[in-house]
Amino acid sequence: MINNKSVLLTGGTGSFGQKFVEIALTQYRPRRLIIFSRDEHKQQRMQEKFSPENYPCLRYFIGDIRDKERLQRAFSNIDIVIHAAALRTIPSCEYNPYEAVKTNILGTQNIIEAAINEKISKLITISTDKAANPMNLYGATKLCADKLFINGNNYAGLNGPRFSVARYGNVLASRGNIIEYFLKSKKTGKIDITDPNMTRFWITLEQSIDFVLNSLEVMQGGEIFIPKIPSMSIGDIAKALCPECEINIQGIRPGEKMHEIMIPMNEAVNTYEFENYFVQQPAYRFFERTKMTSNGVKVPPNFEYSSDTNTQWLNKEDLLKLINTK
Numbered sequence: 001m002i003n004n005k006s007v008l009l010t011g012g013t014g015s016f017g018q019k020f021v022e023i024a025l026t027q028y029r030p031r032r033l034i035i036f037s038r039d040e041h042k043q044q045r046m047q048e049k050f051s052p053e054n055y056p057c058l059r060y061f062i063g064d065i066r067d068k069e070r071l072q073r074a075f076s077n078i079d080i081v082i083h084a085a086a087l088r089t090i091p092s093c094e095y096n097p098y099e100a101v102k103t104n105i106l107g108t109q110n111i112i113e114a115a116i117n118e119k120i121s122k123l124i125t126i127s128t129d130k131a132a133n134p135m136n137l138y139g140a141t142k143l144c145a146d147k148l149f150i151n152g153n154n155y156a157g158l159n160g161p162r163f164s165v166a167r168y169g170n171v172l173a174s175r176g177n178i179i180e181y182f183l184k185s186k187k188t189g190k191i192d193i194t195d196p197n198m199t200r201f202w203i204t205l206e207q208s209i210d211f212v213l214n215s216l217e218v219m220q221g222g223e224i225f226i227p228k229i230p231s232m233s234i235g236d237i238a239k240a241l242c243p244e245c246e247i248n249i250q251g252i253r254p255g256e257k258m259h260e261i262m263i264p265m266n267e268a269v270n271t272y273e274f275e276n277y278f279v280q281q282p283a284y285r286f287f288e289r290t291k292m293t294s295n296g297v298k299v300p301p302n303f304e305y306s307s308d309t310n311t312q313w314l315n316k317e318d319l320l321k322l323i324n325t326k
Helices: 015-027 040-049 068-074 090-095 097-118 137-156 178-188 205-218 234-241 265-270 316-324
Strands: 006-010 032-037 058-062 080-083 122-126 162-166 170-172 190-193 199-204 224-227 231-233 246-249 261-263 271-273 277-280
Touching: 006 015, 015 032, 015 040, 015 205, 032 040, 032 068, 040 058, 068 097, 080 097, 080 205, 090 097, 090 137, 097 122, 097 137, 122 137, 122 205, 137 162, 162 205, 170 205, 178 190, 178 234, 190 234, 199 205, 199 316, 205 224, 205 277, 231 234, 234 316, 261 277, 265 271
Parallel strands: 006 032, 006 080, 032 058, 080 122, 122 162, 162 224, 170 199, 190 246
Antiparallel strands: 199 231, 224 277, 271 277
16 A cells, blocks of 8 residues: 555654554555654654664654644655544643644644645544543544544545544553553552453554554545454453552543443444444545445444443453563
8 A cells, every 4th residue: 555655644753653664664665754743852763763864765754733834845745644643641631621622633634634735645544442422532632533534525525635534442552551551560569440340442553553554545535444353351451461469449530431432323324344344434425436335234223332342352361462472
């Protein structure tokens, strides 16, 4: 999908961005690969590992998705955009709501408008399970960003850019993840957890990147792609990683759910199932395109994809294997 293409990655110095660059440089042959982010220190550290001198296709652009003029300059002669930039820490978004809106919503609007102006071919944004039936501001801003991306196809028209969404759950070994917290706290002999029965969807960085690239390849514009991934409870994770630790149960924090949902029941009407993923078609058809859901099976009207009723589960051995081979 990205061979001989010019690809720009917003939020390119994050966990997803760094692993994406590693995979893109070792398994593919992009013509240009542009890292767009606002933190010059992270870019400098990233260049120590992936330097333009060793990888001539690489470019590093300092910029903020809040700045539409800078985005439009960066989007010049770009074929594909992967939008991974966001404010995503739940307490920070709650305490700084204006900043979350400016980045996650208005920044996404800037990307859509710049992409239309620069006639980019395909764009996909990285969403989250928090965007389905959101309970906190982070989830609400990501839901809004998803809807902006889907409806960006309306603004782009038949011959304009195509916009789609990749939505998945918690990423193992990403920065700020509960796995990282458990491994650090393990040294103290005590760990705090919210509720041992709380469940979450889990995916590895490598799996998330493969999923995004596969979604890019088959997307027609307007779809939300959702992978079939396993669940695991917070209590089982704690027992697997910190079997000797004292566990203190703190209770659910404001804005948290006991279980995450990636496909709410009210969205089943537009959802199709494939072997390894689901696809939500847009509720409105802006223009006729070949439906990539023609080979899928429409899910039942009462279908819901939730972490507590999932048919796939991680056990202790699965988790430890994934962490050791991340």
